Amino acid sequence: MSAAVRRRPRAAAESRRAARPAAADRRRTDRLGTADSRWAARLGAAGLLVALVALLLAPATPASAHAVLVSTSPTASSVVPSGPSEVVLTFSEGVRKVPGKIRVIAPDGSRADRGEPTFKGAVVTIPVDASARGTYLVSYRVISADSHPVPGAFTFSVGAPSAPPTDSGTDNRANPVVEDAVKVAKYLGYAGLLLLVGPALVLAALWPRRLSRRGPARLAWSGLGLLVLATLADLWLQVPYTNGGGLFDVTGSGLGDVLGSAYGTAHLVRLGLLAAAAFLLRPLFVGPIGRTDGIILAILGGAALFTWPLAGHPAASPAPAVSVVVDAVHLGSMAVWLGGLVMLAVFLLRRADERELDAILPIWSRWAALAVAALLLAGTVQALIEVATPKALVDTTYGRLLLAKIVLFALVIAVAAYSRSLVRRRTAAGRPGTMRRAVLVELLITAVVLGVSATLVQTTPARTAATDVAGTPTGYFSATLTSPLYSLQVELDPAERGNNSVHLYAYTKDNRPQPVKEWKATAALPSAGIEPIEIPLLPLTDNHATGEINLPAAGRWQLRFTVRTTDIDQATVTATVPIK
Template sequence: MARMTFDRRRALAGGFGLLIGLFLVLLGPAAPASAHAALVATDPGNGTIVPDAPNKVTLTFSESVQLVSGKIQVLAPDGSRADQGEPTVDGGTLTIPLRSGGGRGTYLVSFRVISADSHPIGGSITYSVGAASTPPTSTVDDSKVDPVVRALIPVGKYLGYAGLVLLVGPALVLALLWPHRLSRRGPSRVVWTGLGLVGFSTLMAIWLQVPYSIGTGLFDVRVGDLRDVLGSTFGAVMLVRIGVLCAAALLLRPLLKGAGESKTDLALLGVLGVAALATWPLTGHPTASPVAGVSVVVDAIHLAAMSVWLGGLVMLGGFLLRLANERELAAILPIWSRWAATAVTALILAGVVQALIEVASLDGLVNSTYGRLILVKVALAGVVLGVAWFSRRLVRSKQAEASPRGLRRVVWIELAITAVVLGVTAALVQIAPPRTAEAAESAATSSTVSQTVTSSTMALQVDIFPATVGNNSIHLYAYTPDNKPLTVVEWTGTAALESKGIEPIQIPLLRITDFHAVGDIALPSAGQWTFKFTVRTSDIDQETLSMTANIS
């Protein structure tokens, strides 16, 4: 009766840990942004006014991207399509060709692409030709992600991680530590369950990637859209994983039956295991890392160490400590203890390297959702390491052979806590790392100041770049009240910062065309600067227009 009570408590503890982990997974996608690439530059610039219609629009992202069919368009001021032909991608640069002879007014560029780590990124920008007008309305929902799809993606990843734990570690224990006299039926079920979970999570990931990519509902999946996903880098990696799982299933049968598996089969299983583990970082953050090669290897090591350690704990707590005799445990536990120490060391080192690459700064660690989840993961891992140290001490003191029940209890505590750690890990892959947010913020703070000042006889567009302390470029465009280019004979300009006692500084201006002039000026201090421009259009006609701009 006492044993039944303990087993029931153990099951409840493990289940409670799993539920907490799933709860954290479901909370993860509620972060403000799940897209892991940032739009860092556009040409024409967002919100700017250009004198002539461009022949293309260029969008530059912080990492390489892939196209989503039918999700990129440019609308003219009258709502018609201004783009022509197919857009192209070269790394992180998206180029959209435009029709020639575009009319004057405001254009809307809508886009939805897939970032290198398989997450969609969508948005829109505007630019104007000649003068601004009311922007057209986009027919592309460029940023939508169905909430059901968003919630199911981390759940699928959690199932995949759990499958790795039940597959890799138990298979390794069966191959190298399992006593010949013991039945393999129970462990075989664990391994097949792990294989099934990894396979199911892979198929689930492929299906969910379709509505995730194009912004539709869970069951709004067309054959063509599925074909596009399977033809992408994400789809290719998933198909490789399925192929590896099928090959592993054939090689696992002799091992699980105890039918005298060969060393060649075990070596092939090891190779397949490495190939399978590599498919996780190839569809996640590591591929978009500044040091992608290092990140992919480190992430694969992280997953391998986690799978060996936790999978071994499942075998230890679920079978060996219950079924093996004292002599067998005396031989198994010291070996397992060394395995666990090696796996935990690799886990910690790989985790530290990953965090340094993705977080990049102390501010990112403390003030971002991604960084705070890293801290939660580290705290939970610290608790697990404390429990693991206690269990290792039990093994070394030889108390485990005499009383394996106490060690089993410690093992199940480790597994309950690590269920939560897996949940945090599954949440992390859905949240943009701080390096992405910093790239987006940097792009936002380096935008051009663009203003149009008017009088009864003209409109003057002024572009100042980069609008920061130091050297700045100024472009001036003159138009008539009805938005036609205005011929200017002479340009003069000054810049002053009265709040800091800086008297007007002359801006040398060079006439480029009849209605366009450029100049360069060094602004020595931040603040609200006043710019004055005198535009002479004939021997007797001139206007002086002024504006203020914040220089940071």
């Protein structure tokens, strides 16, 4: 046997010994990959839990309405000399009727409304019989142009005030369980969208041919199912959400009203587009698809994105065409960016080799940069439209939520910049673990951002939240109070906690200045246990007096004015003033 032949078994043995460390390294790498996978799953679950907690504990508004009552006739809390034949409510945007939810209650507790109210854009007219003297209660619940309920109530008096009546026939308070369920459904819809868009985009353009598509396909089908479930939940919950009922207070007529509205139409169109897209997604999850199919799938996806703003407050903004487009761009950019991050963290950074990552990561980095730029631009335009003034950023719930979202988004951008630096230094492909951890941190923070976003779309935009109810300028109260002896014009400025100026003007029945012998005024807040506080008044003319008072707490203050017109004739009038 030759020496070369004798050396072959020795060479084979040496090759096997050399292969053992490599195999050990691969097993160690697999164990690390498994540990990373478990860590990623725990981190993702924690992110989802934090997001849901933030979602449910976020500041809630009593009505979650995106339209506000800007004026009433008669004026809220006013005293009118004779009963009106109709009550007129004017809102900041068009509203629709909720059957049986507009009522006018007479001083004796009977119904004073006569017939069905009429709706004309933002104006609601209620025919009434207000022939009895005393205080009337007007309660209402309508649907704003962006599909959100607008409940509320106010009083006015005929002749003289009396004890306000109560309305036991309807309850306009929102159901907190339904409100939270609506927010959860919105969140799940966003999550489903990104879980569908991310796999579809990566499989169509970036997925290595040698890797199996089974995992991404399952993720995408899960996203599609979650999206369909959230859309159906939106339709179901919209009935009790607008009517003020519980989770299962859904009737056929109520569901028919929802499906026949713009909100219902947008959701039905979304379901149809998702069904059509499913036929093209199926071959994509098996292998590459043709250019034409890819274009059709992109068109269907883009059309589906518009169903979100068309069913929300962008459609009722001051610039609806701009708001709808901007909101669709914002949502699409979010889905591309976060969906791609999920694919990187769950699949590509674990399965692709260094050569494949060298080709994939630079392309993805450019896509992510474009998506983030679109998010920033769209978010800026949205903020300018919905917030309107810098003061509203801190004075409204919507503004504060938006600030929180901006801070979280800035953190995400910082982490994304670090990931992009890894790609530029060409170290990401060689150190996928570091890249993957950075991506998971991005996903954790953006999970909370999604929770804030789901709450934000259910919160009154700052542009309408800053509008004062009852048609008076912000921080100002004015009303005309009537007695058998005189009418009294009352002005309180700024009608807020702290120092306030009071101006009183007395007039005769034929609207001439009424000379006054003596003025008296008090302010009380019974709900807070504050007894009547005397308001010192200084007569400026025969029919005009002024005074200063410090109102220490917010609430519905009761102002009481006694005016003596002769040595023996005097009358007292009252007004309820909301103090912010």
